[in-house]
Amino acid sequence: MPAVPGPRRRPTLDTVARAVGVSRATVSNAYNRPDQLSAPLRARILAVADQLGYPGPDPVARSLATRRSAAVAFVLATPLSTAFSDPALTTALDGLASTVDEHGHGLLLVPGTADAGPRPEAVARAQADVIVLHSLADDVPALRAAGHRRLPLLVIDQPVVPTAARVEIDDEGGAAAAAEHLLRLGHRRVGVLALPFAPDHTEGPAGEARRATARYRVSRDRLAGYLRTLGAVGADPDAPPVWEATSSDREAGRRGGRWLLGRRPRPTALLCMSDELALGAVRAAGDLGLSVPGDVSVVGFDDTRAAAASDPPLTTIHQPLAEKGRRAGEIALGLLAGDPPGPPVRLPTHLVVRSSTAPPR
Amino acid sequence: MPAVPGPRRRPTLDTVARAVGVSRATVSNAYNRPDQLSAPLRARILAVADQLGYPGPDPVARSLATRRSAAVAFVLATPLSTAFSDPALTTALDGLASTVDEHGHGLLLVPGTADAGPRPEAVARAQADVIVLHSLADDVPALRAAGHRRLPLLVIDQPVVPTAARVEIDDEGGAAAAAEHLLRLGHRRVGVLALPFAPDHTEGPAGEARRATARYRVSRDRLAGYLRTLGAVGADPDAPPVWEATSSDREAGRRGGRWLLGRRPRPTALLCMSDELALGAVRAAGDLGLSVPGDVSVVGFDDTRAAAASDPPLTTIHQPLAEKGRRAGEIALGLLAGDPPGPPVRLPTHLVVRSSTAPPR
């Protein structure tokens, strides 16, 4: 049979079925349920399909029919540039991605805009079976959009959404452990280098008012952990100075570190809400001719790979980042399979003492 | 009208249309073409939809009808953990993501497996309007799968696919410039720290045979640029030692650096195919008590942010990473709009001299 080009319409299941002389159902089975038809027939179908240039079942049509997209949407607060430079995020994201990938699911990234979080329309249009929300501010529009979809939701770290599954860590406890470590060493004048309290590009000293309106739970909880612990022993009778960074990266940390270390009396130690910020603070100390931990102690948060590899190696709060991602992936797959949300999964943190902390001089 | 729960079937366009007493088309227009109906009617429709808990047009059904997914698939060679730790990749990816996001398109990540590249089925199932292939080995199965889809293809860096659009840089020229810089400084014994030649976890000295079967064009071209230039002046009469790293990260670079700097006579300079490898090599020099550039010169490739920030700041080959991503994004959007592939876009590279190179002692 010579190839009759015809109007060159793209072939579909039906095209193949006609060519072979079977029904569409049978062709469909040839692809999806090899055991439902005889091997020779299947071979013939596949051969004809190939010769016709049939690309295989259309994913979108299949999704419509099965009500499954085989993808999980990952919604994040920031543009990808910011996100990718944050090791705490990428480590968790990788855990999530490999888990869902192993089960045949793709990962649809829905990045945030620079100042308003993810676009609600992007969330509304996401072709996915589950939506994973990562560390969004409490009241971003994307949240409503996610709720409107009738999809299972999973929240990592925050915010708290009533019907959503949750994976998080003990931020307040971790922060408290960090502060406690410094108190034990004898520090009494401590500065705080904070993650953003709101997605509004603010950077600078954060007073009571600012802190009270914080829209990131993680920042709120870590700060609470710090302050509660410092306050408990009556350390730092004046409230400790708090600098709010504009994002979790070293340059932002460096700016904050310079400001904090410029206070008088100078803090003898810095509590940093992320390792990247801490690494920036270490550099700031260098800028000012101060040695770490000789003149100033620095403690980070997250225990990323960079923390262990830095000079000096960073004392920090460990959180199981990769596991957080994997657990999130497993839960997402579970939700997708119909499991109910279940109680929040709260992963443990613990203090890792390295060489960036020492007693004050 | 009291809410009659009924069988609680999820509402569709049709549900809303019936409730309002209009046709589906009108409800559809209410969402997609507000100008096609009166404002009051639209308001009424939206109100009823909201009250019914209608989540808005189903993205999959919409995709089927419009033949558009509003997403671009990004297929990469490695698992995300590897990918995210590579600044050269993430920078480009961010450029791509922001470009397509601005135009309302999502980004579907299709990660590779550890040793066989991306799973072909994952590529076959990807719900996207364009497929972007990033730096895959020449003959991975995913390539066939991508070709089978009748979607526009865009290749970043490699491999060369006949019908695909292409964005790349002048790898060989850049590498040649790096080598030339060293020759000008007077170096004659030069070692090469190479990116992987194939996705098979190999690490170690790479002889002729191995190099001849290289499946990554980028590695091949950069090596060719190095060797061609070194050979031209008859430098290094014995072929320069080449170490193949297992991935582009510092630890791998460090191992390679230690081996290269352990050769006798010791190379006075190292040509590294990425900044991350170069940074590892610098550390290796430190391990051996050698100073950079005093005892050994090191030149990188990519000009990532880390290159400028390192100690010492790295001499390297600049490539416009963010622009590469943005261009790729624009081209992807163009393909998606029906533009023909067009000729390959080849971005320029240039040498950036910083402080990691100096004349040999």
Place this chain on the structure above:
DNA sequence: TTGTATGCGTTATCAT
């Protein structure tokens, strides 16, 4: 401005 008719490409159910 609104409605009608049709197509999008597949899977699933139930016969045969």
Place this chain on the structure above:
DNA sequence: ATGATAACGCATACAA
């Protein structure tokens, strides 16, 4: 083992 038929939920000419 294979086929007929009905979903799946929406968009879009075109007609009214």
